[in-house]
Amino acid sequence: MTQPESVAEFFDRISGHYTEAIERCVPRYREMLWTLLYYLPDAPWVPKRILELGCGTGNLSLLLRGRFPDAELGLVDVSGEVIAQCRERLGNLDGVTFHQTDFRDLDLPAEHLDLVISSISLHHLEDDAKRTFLRKAHGWLRRDGILTYSDQFAGETPELYRKHLEEWERQSRALGATDEEWSDWMSHQEVADYHAPLRAQLQWFCDAGFTDIDCPWRHLLWTIVRGRRP
Numbered sequence: 001m002t003q004p005e006s007v008a009e010f011f012d013r014i015s016g017h018y019t020e021a022i023e024r025c026v027p028r029y030r031e032m033l034w035t036l037l038y039y040l041p042d043a044p045w046v047p048k049r050i051l052e053l054g055c056g057t058g059n060l061s062l063l064l065r066g067r068f069p070d071a072e073l074g075l076v077d078v079s080g081e082v083i084a085q086c087r088e089r090l091g092n093l094d095g096v097t098f099h100q101t102d103f104r105d106l107d108l109p110a111e112h113l114d115l116v117i118s119s120i121s122l123h124h125l126e127d128d129a130k131r132t133f134l135r136k137a138h139g140w141l142r143r144d145g146i147l148t149y150s151d152q153f154a155g156e157t158p159e160l161y162r163k164h165l166e167e168w169e170r171q172s173r174a175l176g177a178t179d180e181e182w183s184d185w186m187s188h189q190e191v192a193d194y195h196a197p198l199r200a201q202l203q204w205f206c207d208a209g210f211t212d213i214d215c216p217w218r219h220l221l222w223t224i225v226r227g228r229r230p
């Protein structure tokens, strides 16, 4: 029996046309990235150390670098091809480091980060692994540090979830997603993606010790959540 394609193999394979594909297959993708940054605290809060998980080809990384040019920015992804593109797009900038690794295996020092951020990547973790990740991220953050991510979430009921999925497909096809592209994403989703509902994820933030927990934006499955380490 053939093994299903791994997450790294899938993103290696589509890395050459990732941005065009994601703009078709995630309606309001650019707005979502902009909103992730908009809901970070205003000055005088300025992160000195940032960790981005699942950076892909660097669409969010570039925005982070633009907004916080003096911060140390650690970028993590399991796919060698996307990391290579991210590196090319960001250039050899001081303070930017690239790590090709599985973010589940990260073992980092306590209380040394000001911002842990991710876009459409943490749904690759099953529920228990998401909970573990939230606890780990809380430990890595300094006081007033922020964890925020945008991601695909389930609905609170099967009917709401089904409506999210149906409308997602309709909107993506209106944006130009082809049959082939759609079925490729869906095959990947079937083997590699785990969508958890919003209420559960907010509770996991709470259980991990975060405060100021909120969901500042949502469109169908795509949801932004954030919390602060008190």
Ligand SMILES: C[S@@+](CC[C@H](N)C(=O)[O-])C[C@H]1O[C@@H](n2cnc3c(N)ncnc32)[C@H](O)[C@@H]1O
Binding pocket: 007, 008, 011, 022, 053, 054, 055, 056, 057, 058, 059, 060, 076, 077, 078, 079, 082, 101, 102, 103, 104, 118, 119, 120, 121, 124
């Ligand atoms: C849908 S892409 C998102 C890329 C980018 N953040 C964006 O918003 O366009 C998901 C990324 O997460 C990475 N990823 C998924 N699971 C991972 C894991 N366990 N460890 C590290 N990277 C992972 C994939 O390789 C891929 O580049």
